[in-house]
Amino acid sequence: MSLINKMLQDLDARGTPDGRSDAGGIRSVPERERGLPRALVFGGAAGLTAVAIALGWVYLKRPSVPPMLVNVASVPAPAPAPAPAPVVAAVPPPAPAPEPVAPVITPEPSPVKDRPEELRRITPKAVKSAAVPASEVPQPASISEKIIEGKQVTPQQRVENEYRRALGYLQDGRVAEAMTGLQQTLQLDPRHQGARETLIRLLLEAQRPDDAVRQLQLSLGLDPKQPAQAMMLARLQLDKNAGAALDTLMRSLPYAADNGEYRAFLAGVLQRQQRYHDAAEQYELALQGAPDNSVWWMGLGIALQADNHPDQARQAYERAKGLQTLSPQLQAFVERKLVQLTAPTTR
Incomplete structure (x- = not known):
């Protein structure tokens, strides 16, 4: 700075005729009026540079992906945080689960410390709406029983039920009950050939040919188109009355050509x-x-x-x-x- 003052004084002396300096012209600047000290200027610049570097470091170290909220419905609820401010945990995108999990309907994301209470308030309602009391669920057995009780049995079904009951008696060796059941079946349906033929066989085995003849005559009177029964009746009639046997065969001959x-x-x-x-x-x-x-x-x-x-x-x-x-x-x-x-x- 002293060198600059000296140069200014020389220029001042050369610029006037008497070689004096003008008091109103250029003059030297005192040391205390020449601005801030150099050390202060360089120190401030260094400080600003350090702040800029620190801010850049913080910016570059930010996560590259946006933070995501932790699904607290699938993990145990954490203990309430002491701080009132909401805490959001930033985690990377979760890997796909091996098996699909049924989604849980929850309200909008809220602070983690409030989520356990919200889940406790919502989950019982969802479970209650999905569950049905066992007493209100109709049982299949009770439904089928009601259908059977309300269904009317047709006459043909009554005949078949009676016939099956008689066959059950016969299978158990209860011949008398079986014969009674077969006769009741024929009372309901005189054209039931299964019951008729079974009854005739039982009568012949019981050495009751006359009763067997009557059953055969009733059957052929209802339907003469039964050559096998006509031959059976004719054999039973032949020893006592050959003419009756011949008449029986001649009536069914058109159906045995x-x-x-x-x-x-x-x-x-x-x-x-x-x-x-x-x-x-x-x-x-x-x-x-x-x-x-x-x-x-x-x-x-x-x-x-x-x-x-x-x-x-x-x-x-x-x-x-x-x-x-x-x-x-x-x-x-x-x-x-x-x-x-x-x-x-x-x-």
């Missing part, structure tokens, strides 16, 4: 009634469906021989013998008939 057993049985009854020509016709019709039945061939030979057709009768006997399916007794009978038909007639 393709039944060889039925026609052969009818032929035997006709033969017993000495209607040999009709018997031969029925045997021939039966053999059309079973040409290898040796018994029916023998029956045809008997009918033809009795109807005075010896040549045709001999052919029928030979066919019966050739099949080699007759019993020894019948085979001997056929051989005797062939001897009779081949022996010369005497005059």
